Amino acid sequence: MKRYSVFLALVLTFFVVTVAFAGTNYNAQFPAKVTLDGNLNEWGGAEFILVPHDKGTGPAPSDADASLKFAVLADDKWLYVAIDVTDDVIISGETDDWQDDSVEVYIDANHARTETYEDDDAQITIGAASIGGNIQKPKITGSTGAADIGVQAAVVKKTGGWIVESAIPLKCTKWDIKPAVGKVIGFNVHFNDDDDGTGRDHKLIWSDRDTDDASWNNPARFGDLTFIALLTAVQPSGKLATTWGSIK
Numbered sequence: 435m436k437r438y439s440v441f442l443a444l445v446l447t448f449f450v451v452t453v454a455f456a457g458t459n460y461n462a463q464f465p466a467k468v469t470l471d472g473n474l475n476e477w478g479g480a481e482f483i484l485v486p487h488d489k490g491t492g493p494a495p496s497d498a499d500a501s502l503k504f505a506v507l508a509d510d511k512w513l514y515v516a517i518d519v520t521d522d523v524i525i526s527g528e529t530d531d532w533q534d535d536s537v538e539v540y541i542d543a544n545h546a547r548t549e550t551y552e553d554d555d556a557q558i559t560i561g562a563a564s565i566g567g568n569i570q571k572p573k574i575t576g577s578t579g580a581a582d583i584g585v586q587a588a589v590v591k592k593t594g595g596w597i598v599e600s601a602i603p604l605k606c607t608k609w610d611i612k613p614a615v616g617k618v619i620g621f622n623v624h625f626n627d628d629d630d631g632t633g634r635d636h637k638l639i640w641s642d643r644d645t646d647d648a649s650w651n652n653p654a655r656f657g658d659l660t661f662i663a664l665l666t667a668v669q670p671s672g673k674l675a676t677t678w679g680s681i682k
């Protein structure tokens with residue numbers, strides 16, 4: 435019996451570790467303090483997940499050409515998503531943001547994992563077009579009303595790429611998400627990489643379930659995001675004050 439228990443513990447440990455590193459679940463700490471300014475210094479205690487150049491339906495030749503790291507934190511008002519994009523050529527200004535350099539964040543608030551979009555599902559597209567723009571009113575595109583829910587984002591250039599530090603409201607016309615330890619919502623991150631101004635060249639995808647670039651119309655392809663308690667390395671949200679920075 436004891437031997438069986440040890441075996442079971444080993445299997446469970448392997449399962450948990452495997453899940454933690456695969457593109458199926460992200461553990462988002464809360465309540466954390468984040469300042470939207472394009473500087474990710476306060477994100478040091480958050481877990482950044484690498485999406486390498488060959489993870490997705492449109493692989494790139496190298497991580498220097500296209501790759502990203504993302505992390506998620508929350509307080510009681512916002513879901514903060516930081517996406518650190520490595521990209522050799524930054525392109526914006528074509529007709530559609532998804533044909534230019536852009537990241538897409540996907541939310542399935544009720545985690546129903548339906549195969550078509552419900553009202554509580556959204557594709558939130560934030561493009562390089564917002565580099566240096568208004569943090570409170572970035573250009574947001576995407577499906578099912580994502581442009582109207584009040585997403586904020588500091589989008590800045592960096593050496594060899596660009597950074598999106600965004601805040602998605604937890605309460606808006608589409609959903610009312612209340613973070614609690616163990617609560618799960620649907621979540622995914624994509625990167626559209628255009629390097630020549632003639633449409634998208636590469637498509638990177640975090641969720642292991644999205645093997646055919648179908649998240650834009652199928653929430654069942656999203657991964658999971660699980661809220662967990664704050665780890666000590668992350669600054670707590672304090673008095674819930676959110677200090678919005680500005681790009682100099």
Ligand SMILES: [Ca+2]
Pocket residue numbers: 468469470471472473474475476599
């Ligand atoms: Ca910041």
Ligand SMILES: [Ca+2]
Pocket residue numbers: 498499500521522523627628629
């Ligand atoms: Ca590129």
Ligand SMILES: [Ca+2]
Pocket residue numbers: 542543544545546547548552554555653
């Ligand atoms: Ca849903």
Ligand SMILES: [Ca+2]
Pocket residue numbers: 521522523524525535627628629
């Ligand atoms: Ca690019």
